[in-house]
Amino acid sequence: MIDSKNYAEARICLQKVPEGPAELEMQKFINKREEKIVTILKMYPEPRPALIPILFELQRDYGWIPPMMVKIVAERLRIEPSEAYGVATFYSLMKTKRAGKYVIMICGTLSCELKGSAEVIKAAETALDIKVGETTKDGKITLKRVECLGYCDKAPVVQIDNSSYCEKVTPEDIVKIIKRLRNEF
Amino acid sequence: MSLVRVKIDDEEIEVPEGTLVITAAEKLGKSIPHFCYHERLTPVAACRLCLVEIEGMPGLQPSCATKVKDGMIVRTNTKNVLDSHKSVLDLVLETHPLDCPKCEATGRCKLEDFTYEFGPHRVSYYRPPGISAYDYEELSWSPVLKFDPNKCVECSRCIRVCDEVQDCRALVASSRGHNWRITTFTGGPLHCDFCGACASVCPTGAIEQQPGKFWKKDWELEKHFVICSHCGHGCTLLLRGWEGRIARIEDDFKVGINRANICSRGRFGFDIISHSSRLSKPLLRSDGKLVEVTWEKALFAAMEMITASHSVIGLASGMLSVEELFLFSKLLASRNGKKFSESRDGDVIEFEKKRLGRYGSTHGFDQLDSFESIVLVDIPVEELDEVLRIDLISAAKKSGAKLFTAGRASFRLKKRIAGLFKINSQTLASAPAKTLFVVDTERIEEKELSAILEKVSSDPFTGILFVAAQSNSRALSSFGFRVLPSDEISEVDLMIAAGPLQMTERPTSVKRLIASASFRNELVESADLVFPAALPFEKSGTYVNSEGRAQYSDIAVPMAGESWPDAVIWISVMKELGEATPSTPREILDEVRNNHPELFERNYPVKSSEAEPKLPSTRLAPPKRHRGLLLDKSEWLRKLQEHLDFSKEFSPWF
Numbered sequence: 001m002i003d004s005k006n007y008a009e010a011r012i013c014l015q016k017v018p019e020g021p022a023e024l025e026m027q028k029f030i031n032k033r034e035e036k037i038v039t040i041l042k043m044y045p046e047p048r049p050a051l052i053p054i055l056f057e058l059q060r061d062y063g064w065i066p067p068m069m070v071k072i073v074a075e076r077l078r079i080e081p082s083e084a085y086g087v088a089t090f091y092s093l094m095k096t097k098r099a100g101k102y103v104i105m106i107c108g109t110l111s112c113e114l115k116g117s118a119e120v121i122k123a124a125e126t127a128l129d130i131k132v133g134e135t136t137k138d139g140k141i142t143l144k145r146v147e148c149l150g151y152c153d154k155a156p157v158v159q160i161d162n163s164s165y166c167e168k169v170t171p172e173d174i175v176k177i178i179k180r181l182r183n184e185f
Numbered sequence: 186m187s188l189v190r191v192k193i194d195d196e197e198i199e200v201p202e203g204t205l206v207i208t209a210a211e212k213l214g215k216s217i218p219h220f221c222y223h224e225r226l227t228p229v230a231a232c233r234l235c236l237v238e239i240e241g242m243p244g245l246q247p248s249c250a251t252k253v254k255d256g257m258i259v260r261t262n263t264k265n266v267l268d269s270h271k272s273v274l275d276l277v278l279e280t281h282p283l284d285c286p287k288c289e290a291t292g293r294c295k296l297e298d299f300t301y302e303f304g305p306h307r308v309s310y311y312r313p314p315g316i317s318a319y320d321y322e323e324l325s326w327s328p329v330l331k332f333d334p335n336k337c338v339e340c341s342r343c344i345r346v347c348d349e350v351q352d353c354r355a356l357v358a359s360s361r362g363h364n365w366r367i368t369t370f371t372g373g374p375l376h377c378d379f380c381g382a383c384a385s386v387c388p389t390g391a392i393e394q395q396p397g398k399f400w401k402k403d404w405e406l407e408k409h410f411v412i413c414s415h416c417g418h419g420c421t422l423l424l425r426g427w428e429g430r431i432a433r434i435e436d437d438f439k440v441g442i443n444r445a446n447i448c449s450r451g452r453f454g455f456d457i458i459s460h461s462s463r464l465s466k467p468l469l470r471s472d473g474k475l476v477e478v479t480w481e482k483a484l485f486a487a488m489e490m491i492t493a494s495h496s497v498i499g500l501a502s503g504m505l506s507v508e509e510l511f512l513f514s515k516l517l518a519s520r521n522g523k524k525f526s527e528s529r530d531g532d533v534i535e536f537e538k539k540r541l542g543r544y545g546s547t548h549g550f551d552q553l554d555s556f557e558s559i560v561l562v563d564i565p566v567e568e569l570d571e572v573l574r575i576d577l578i579s580a581a582k583k584s585g586a587k588l589f590t591a592g593r594a595s596f597r598l599k600k601r602i603a604g605l606f607k608i609n610s611q612t613l614a615s616a617p618a619k620t621l622f623v624v625d626t627e628r629i630e631e632k633e634l635s636a637i638l639e640k641v642s643s644d645p646f647t648g649i650l651f652v653a654a655q656s657n658s659r660a661l662s663s664f665g666f667r668v669l670p671s672d673e674i675s676e677v678d679l680m681i682a683a684g685p686l687q688m689t690e691r692p693t694s695v696k697r698l699i700a701s702a703s704f705r706n707e708l709v710e711s712a713d714l715v716f717p718a719a720l721p722f723e724k725s726g727t728y729v730n731s732e733g734r735a736q737y738s739d740i741a742v743p744m745a746g747e748s749w750p751d752a753v754i755w756i757s758v759m760k761e762l763g764e765a766t767p768s769t770p771r772e773i774l775d776e777v778r779n780n781h782p783e784l785f786e787r788n789y790p791v792k793s794s795e796a797e798p799k800l801p802s803t804r805l806a807p808p809k810r811h812r813g814l815l816l817d818k819s820e821w822l823r824k825l826q827e828h829l830d831f832s833k834e835f836s837p838w839f
């Protein structure tokens with residue numbers, strides 16, 4: 001028989017509300033971008049492949065991809081929300097967690113690891129006073145460890161946002177980088 | 186299909202073209218370790234555990250994704266192959282919590298088995314202090330399923346079964362590389378029907394059922410095959426229990442018509458038999474109150490009540506077995522009693538018999554893929570018969586059969602529906618060739634039914650499948666049970682109600698009520714005499730499913746308290762009344778077969794079932810003895826044992 005403990009556990013799980021805005025708010029946000037969505041949809045013979053470009057488009061405006069956005073877009077494209085969630089989490093450039101204004105991505109794959117990316121990460125953690133995957137309290141900087149950035153000959157590699165690459169980064173470099181990002185605020 | 190010869194480790198075997206190397210090896214009794222390969226799912230060759238040497242091919246090849254070719258020479262036991270198994274397992278064990286002593290899966294875990302068989306018997310990877318196994322929190326996905334990410338070996342079987350078989354996609358893979366993880370939408374609770382298929386295919390203890398957790402080790406559990414009693418599909422369940430208690434329900438791909446598909450009711454609905462409101466003793470009304478009495482007293486009271494009544498009606502449940510319905514109808518016939526049931530199934534089949542001269546569905550579940558279009562006539566498939574939904578999806582995928590709805594659309598099939606089909610004589614006349622109509626016997630209207638039957642009789646390529654609501658409602662028509670008219674039962678002295686019923690109070694026009702029931706409910710409270718009845722799993726019997734297939738279900742657990750199967754109850758009542766009645770299971774079945782051959786027309790197996798003969802591995806433990814009955818319980822069971830040989834013909838597992 002299912003005992004009450006299991007029910008209690010399940011209830012805890014059911015109560016866990018995913019982070020992010022409410023459905024109505026998100027729906028409004030997406031409705032405002034209806035035109036862009038339609039343009040993207042027109043590029044493909046069926047709705048399914050439009051998932052990635054639509055999520056990217058919305059992320060550009062919203063800053064990150066909250067679960068509600070995934071759900072609404074998935075329903076629009078007639079795929080299961082869970083499937084869309086799988087896609088969104090697959091790409092490190094899609095931010096499925098609330099992210100800061102700047103995202104520092106440190107490569108943790110083999111070449112970079114051998115060249116000491118672990119120390120770089122540690123230095124960044126101390127400088128920012130957060131752990132990998134977290135965002136600073138002021139909401140400005142997110143620190144991430146990512147898979148190979150395709151720039152192994154200049155290991156260890158750090159990428160800031162979707163634009164700048166920093167090569168052969170030492171722990172001292174990363175502290176300087178962080179200072180510069182902070183000064184820019 | 187042409188056969189090809191392959192040589193595996195110096196043994197030759199002939200298999201059909203297109204067979205996978207791993208399947209051919211399995212046929213020779215060779216064990217090739219595997220995680221991601223599963224006989225029900227498309228191969229993905231992701232885990233690299235099943236590598237073998239194939240002459241003429243470079244390196245090692247995944248046997249789960251390589252098809253045999255004529256003259257192929259395969260080696261599964263060279264040092265190279267065995268080393269590869271060892272190192273793959275070594276890599277898995279690097280991060281696996283070695284929790285076997287406190288893991289629910291121990292004993293049926295594939296990682297445990299393969300490591301035991303192939304090594305490494307000493308894990309060679311060094312875990313730096315502090316960085317040991319994964320340390321994720323265990324998640325409660327639903328009241329019946331839990332997930333421990335640490336024990337996942339990333340084989341993706343659960344994702345594939347949820348997508349390919351269940352068509353649900355509640356589980357997906359998130360992230361990639363080192364962070365690849367099985368997840369639900371945002372990692373929250375599962376949004377699905379909790380069919381439990383993911384737990385069933387999981388090779389380790391990562392996805393586990395919550396009920397039955399830590400009750401008994403796997404090897405302490407007995408195995409019994411039984412027929413599920415929750416709907417008219419007639420799925421075979423593999424019941425795992427000990428000392429008369431049920432721990433879990435498993436599926437077996439090779440046994441039964443359901444091809445290892447079980448819905449959540451079948452898989453998790455087993456605890457009903459130990460519900461606290463089970464009746465354990467006969468109840469007799471005296472001074473306005475129901476009091477517990479002995480069986481002798483109850484049977485005597487029944488005899489008195491029946492002989493004192495001039496008009497008798499019977500109300501039978503569609504969940505009673507063929508034998509029980511037969512005996513019950515015999516009892517009613519001896520008192521000129523009218524026969525009723527709560528199901529319309531009997532009426533619908535009778536209607537068909539009058540129109541077409543045939544009985545029941547024209548096609549079976551295994552023939553769905555021979556149709557080009559399937560029309561769901563106002564039938565909420567997943568509510569009525571969830572496994573039929575899965576069958577429909579697999580037919581649609583396999584042969585491209587198009588699904589149409591007429592009337593209410595089935596919610597979970599929505600995405601697969603190709604269009605609407607309005608039923609009238611014109612559309613029927615121009616209906617595409619090879620159309621199957623799936624009909625809900627409880628809801629179909631006479632006009633539509635007769636139009637469809639017209640089409641079926643005129644066109645040999647059109648079929649009709651009557652979906653029965655209960656496990657044996659298809660047999661109701663044979664014994665003459667008709668639906669109970671809602672308001673017009675005229676004054677009757679006595680109503681006898683047999684089996685689980687939905688009726689909640691006794692009709693006012695009924696003076697006295699005798700009921701056989703398993704639970705204390707409103708109907709029982711309003712009865713004058715109540716016999717405690719055994720439930721399916723506690724009794725044996727033959728059940729006829731929606732396709733019209735008779736299947737024998739075995740006893741798996743002892744009867745609760747002093748309850749008895751309805752068969753024994755009605756035999757005893759008839760004996761008390763001095764009526765002639767067959768009294769052993771074999772005599773009963775003989776008589777039913779002689780009088781109602783139509784019930785046994787579609788026996789098991791019908792076609793091309795690759796089921797290998799299987800025997801339930803353990804037999805029933807001797808039950809508790811009860812004194813003072815017409816039949817001794819152990820005597821009854823001994824007779825059943827003899828009867829078993831005889832019932833082999835319609836048991837899926839013999």
Ligand code: SF4
Pocket residue numbers: 281282283284285286288289290291292294295296297336389390391
């Ligand atoms: S999943 Fe298997 S190997 Fe892992 S702890 Fe459980 S029994 Fe042991």
Ligand code: SF4
Pocket residue numbers: 343346347351353354355356375376377378379380381382383384
């Ligand atoms: S219980 Fe069934 S439907 Fe739900 S996730 Fe598992 S396989 Fe999919």
Ligand code: SF4
Pocket residue numbers: 336337338339340341342343344367383386387388389391392
């Ligand atoms: S949860 Fe089980 S079935 Fe799913 S990928 Fe992990 S080990 Fe395989």
Ligand code: FES
Pocket residue numbers: 107108109110111112113147148149150151152155156157
């Ligand atoms: S390993 Fe870091 S860029 Fe390739």
Ligand code: FES
Pocket residue numbers: 218219220221222229230231232233234235236247248249250
């Ligand atoms: S079983 Fe063959 S690669 Fe996994």
